[in-house]
Amino acid sequence: MQNYTAEYSTKNIDFINLYNEIRKKYNNNPSGQQEYLNKLRELYATYQKISTPLKHMFNSFFLENMIKLQDNFFNYCIVKGVTEINDELRINYLKNVIKLSDDDIGNYQKTINDNKDRVKKLILDLQKQFGENRISIKDVNSLTSLSKSENNHNYQTEMLLRWNYPAASDLLRMYILKEHGGIYTDTDMMPAYSKQVIFKIMMQTNGDNRFLEDLKLRRAISDGVLRYVNNQNIDEVNYNEISDADKNIIKKILTEISKMPEDSIFTKINTRIPRDTMPILRRYHLWPDGWNIRGLNGFMLSHKGSEVIDAVIAGQNQAYRELRRIRDNIHSEIYFKQTDELSSLPDTDKIGGILVKKYLSGSLFSKFRQDTIIPEALSTLQISGPDLIQRKMLQFFRSRGVLGEEFINERKLSDKAYIGVYKTTGTGKYDWLTPESIGVNDVTPADESTWCIGKGRCVDDFLFKDVSTLKTENLPELFLTKIDTDTFFSQWSTKTKKDLQKKIQDLTVRYNELIDSSTIDFKNLYEIDQMLHMIMLEMNDDIAKRSLFSLQVQIAEKIRRMTIPVDNIINIYPDLHKKNDNDLSMSIKGFLASNPHTKINILYSNKTEHNIFIKDLFSFAVMENELRDIINNMSKDKTPENWEGRVMLQKISRIKNERSS
Structure with a gap:
């Protein structure tokens, strides 16, 4: 990346100098503000020309290296046993593979311990305030759903391969509701305001709906209300990017609300719902181009063992299976060599049982590995998140016949499938005072989220800063790891392990010997590769195939790293007709003198x-x-x-x- 920033260095200097000149010229010139604005717009257009190509290059390199890093770590996890990955193994990887310094390892260990202490303190404080029997902390690994190999593999894929914690959380939310029932909520949710609070907001603003709709204003009011109910100072509300006029109005609103009893600030949701349903929050956000209204799985409620939850979990698993199938079809090269070959085919054609459009650029598959790395490349919503949840809920209610009709409105879910539903008045504005169903306040707007809105990385760090001062780490090579029989097969089905027990034992012994060996017996390597291939053909266990594929990756890496010396023989085919006997003699003497074991072959025709x-x-x-x-x-x-x-x-x-x- 430093090479590319050097290429742009002259342009960057010119850009900065021009900006400083414009600012100096117009900074103390009130009458020239419009011209100043026009100059800044021209400068911004220039910046975009510099920034955009560098941003594309950065994204490309960043994606390539992140995927390599993720693949290497996930391969390490599979061989070690994904269910066994803990803080100790992570530290071992950072130390022995990434080769971080002792200081970095120490800071990482300190962060882990600090986080554990913070959680313990939080729980203890809450238990003291509300009672030990009302608050408890549970390990997600205790969920029965995670003992199912497919569920666990999908969860570990998000945690250990994609490092996509929102997607991993999507999966856990469904498992939690299935096994515990009740309400699932994100920590950035708060109860809905009571009618009295909404009324005070409307009175203090003379009916200005901005204070119920604008995300920044809503955020500031929520901040103040939370401070009040938690006995904190409401004068410490964050008013960043809010005008002085609006700030004064919000202060008046909070002053009025702080006069109310705490038990009249919020209103309760209706927790009486039909069996086998799962209402989720309908979120209303006013964006610059209009209202963005969508279902949000940050707040859901359902009964323990609800069938609709089973339908959603099955849909999530199906989405992951299809992604794996697409990847297998591409890797096998049975149907095509490059996905570009499919671009001329109709989208509705099927290749390897998958629609053509699902292979191509812009598809869910193409975005899967880019998600959380490249801005705007989102896949989580449709694989595990609210888009998939709503789609599977719609399919479920359709399958229920008459019982599901009231949850369907033509081709989408009806209002009854949500909580926090509002209707518009005759003026076209939403009636915030009388909701159709009580919901919750999402304290953190979507534009503050780490994944709801794709964020463009600010390229200023690379254009206008000395990147040589940034700390860099070398991309680690794949860590060659022996099979640990206690963990490697932990996610395999019992039937697979039983049917292939003898072959697995032989494979383990021979594979570990191969990884340990400093040389390569190519006959042995060929036989091990054949064993892997034949075992994969025999099994129907998709997760077991994934783990065996990781061994094939390691074998390929083992071969790539091996350097084998060539025979110490020098072959010469001289042009004898040129009669350069003296030169030839001197050359041969030089080779022979360099090593006592060197042999010379002179070829003649x-x-x-x-x-x-x-x-x-x-x-x-x-x-x-x-x-x-x-x-x-x-x-x-x-x-x-x-x-x-x-x-x-x-x-x-x-x-x-x-x-x-």
Whole structure:
């Protein structure tokens, strides 16, 4: 990346100098503010021309290296056993593979311990306030759903391969509701305001709906209300990017609310719902281009063991299975070599049982590994998040016939499938005072989220900063790891392990010997690779195939790293007809003197020498004919100059003939 920033350095300096000139010229010139604005717009357009190509290059390199890093770590996790990955193994990887410094390892260990202490303190404080029997902390690994290999593999894929914690959380939310029932909520949710609070907001703003709709204003009010109910100072509300006029109005609103009893600030949701349903929050956000209204799985409620939850979990698993199938079809190269070959086919055609459009750029598959790395490349919503949840809920209610009709409105879910539903009034504005169903306040707006809105990385760090001062780490190579029999097969189905027990044992022994060996027995390597291939053909266990594929990746890496010395033999094929015997002798003596074990092969071809000799004869014959023609033509004009030249050419021809004979 430093090479590319160097390429742009001159442009960057010019850009900064121009900006400083404009700012200096107009900074104390109130009458020239419009011209100042126009100049800044022109400068911004220039910045975009500099920034955009560098941003694309950065994204490309960043994606490539992040995927390599993720793949290497996930391969390490699979061989170690994904269910066994803990803080100790992570530290071992950072230390022995990434080779971080002792200081970095120490800071990482301190962060882990600090986080554990913070959680313990938080729980203890809450238990003291509300009672031990009301608050408890549970390990997600205790969820029965995670003992199912497919669920666990999908969860570990997000945690250990994609490092996509929102997606991993999506999966856990469904498992939690399935096994515990009740309400799931994100920590950035707060109860909905009571009618009294909404009324005070409307009165203090003279009906200005901005204070119920604008995300920044809503955030500031929520901040103040939370401070009040938690006995904190409401004067410490964050008013960043809020005008002084709006700030004063919010302060008045909070002053009025702080006069109310705490138990009248919020209102309760209706927790009485039909069996086998799962209402989720409908979120209303006003964006610059209009309202963005969507379902949000940050707040959901359902009964323990609800069938609709089973339908959603099945849908999540199906989404992951399809992604794996697409990847397998691409890697196998059975149907095509490159996905570009499919671009001319109709989207509705199927290749390897998958629609063509699902392979191509812009598809869910193409975005899967880019998600959380490249801005705007989002896949989580449709694989595990609210988009998939709503789609599977719709399918479930359709399958229920008459019982599901009230949850469907033509081709989408009806209002009854959500909580926090509002209707518009005759003016076209939403009636915030009388909701159709009580919901919750999402304290953190979507534009503050780490994944709801794709964020463009600010390229200023690379254009206008000395990147040599940034700390860099080398991309680690794949860590070659032996099979740990206690953990490697932990996610395999019982049937697979039973059916292939003997073959697995043989494979483990031979594979570990191969990884340990400092040399390669290619016959042995071929046999191990064949064993892997044949075992994969025999099994129907998708997760087991994933783990065996990781072994194939390691074998390929083992071969790539092996350096085998060539035989200490020097082969020479000299041009003997050039009669450079002395040079050839000196060269051979030099090679032999360099190493007492060096051998020399001098290759010679009679046919080649004969061909070269015949070629010379032909060239002399052609030259003789050319000279004879020239001499004969010169005899027509017998001037002294021609006669002298003719004699000289005849002499040259005679000498050439003598040499060739």
